[in-house]
Amino acid sequence: MSTTRRLHIQPAGNAVIAQGMRDIQTELKLPMAFPPEVEAAAAKAAANPRLPELDRSDIALVTIDPAGSMDLDQALHVERTDGGYRVHYAIADVAAFVSPGDPLDLEAHRRGETLYGADARIPLHPKVLSEGAASLLPGQLRPALLWTMELDPSGEGVAVDVRRARVTSRARLDYAGVQQRIDAGTAEPMWAVLREIGELRRKREQSRGGVSLPLPEQEVSVVDDRWVLAFRARLPLEDWNEQISLLTGMAAAYLMVQAKVGLLRTLPPPDPHAIEHLRVTARVLGIDWPPGLDYPGFIRSLDPSKDLHVAMLTACTSLLRGAGYAAFDGTLPAQSTHSALAAQYTHATAPLRRLVDRYTGEVCVALCAKQSVPDWALAALPGLPATMQASGHRASQYERAVLNLAEAAVLAPRVGEVFEGAIVEVAHDDPDKGTVIVRDPAIEAGVSGTSGLPLGADVKVTLVEADPATRVTRFALAG
Structure with missing residues (x-):
């Protein structure tokens, strides 16, 4: 899960917003351009990827992302089987381009993650990789970590495997376009299967006491010469696809916990005072929260198509602020679960945008191959929690500053x-x-x-x- 909220500002060329973005980037000392040696290393790596021997370009994978996205981390294919369902999830193999200690690796450790602020994105890797050679663009043979997960009829995972493979995405799709076809009844059959899996996984989440927070997208636009700040409700397809990412993160955590080596994404139980604050917020927004309804049940009662409910979901992100990472080798951390998911979980599906995912993927590939985790990965694990904490703090500062800028711009004439x-x-x-x-x-x-x-x-x-x-x-x- 992520607390990042994408903020889009239209028109993007507004002088006030543009100057405000430059000021924010300067104040926070954000890493804008890549050093020349990093760009050179990226160009060289893009021209010479390490392609695995296994060829699984026969799988009809597709990517599904916000419209216009080019940094495509994941490609998906799902199908029904005699025993339930099979999920193929191909994750961009950044390690096919980046070597331990090279300029790309060192710069990625300095950055930690891609920063999002309005339409000014500060990427983790140079675009020649993140939007080019490493991205799962359609019609291109790409190195990937291919996750294969077998689910029973209830949506519970019963088998998992991940290995390096060459894959080819068939199409670059966007949520709005596919959702429109689903609603019109003209979508390809695979999306009906994804819906079944997504809804089954959501039921399993509910039964274990977990909750996924459907984080909103905020948009600033101009209507009748006035700036307007609004929330965009998530599409059902986004929720179904998120369940595949969560499934993969839980499968990765399972592999690492069984082997007692790896890195987990953790979140302690929420502070009761924070829950009470959210109850006040709900009352302010006119949203009913019955005294006997617990927090997960309340979140599930919200309707993301209603603006005030989306505002409530935004307020609920405060309960995710204690999230962190815990590395381990031999002994599990005392806090090993993610309380919002009520499960053990890790980040493993976005290596183009988040440093830690490259390492969790590497650990899981080794474990599935019954090999030792590479020494360079083991050596890096203990320092990753601090690296990601620092980058997460910087990302939150950037996001908050951009949102403050947008709100001030919207309200300035009033x-x-x-x-x-x-x-x-x-x-x-x-x-x-x-x-x-x-x-x-x-x-x-x-x-x-x-x-x-x-x-x-x-x-x-x-x-x-x-x-x-x-x-x-x-x-x-x-x-």
């Missing part, structure tokens, strides 16, 4: 207007300062009062500041 909302947080050291959720547009921002803020109360607030240059949006209690 300074002085009165909005409806509710107080969801009061500062411990100053009862006149806190946080308000405004219903339209659905955002959180700082708010001040003069005689104590009424926690949980419906209020009217005046927008007193919305400055894209400083990325500050601030309200005060009206009247």
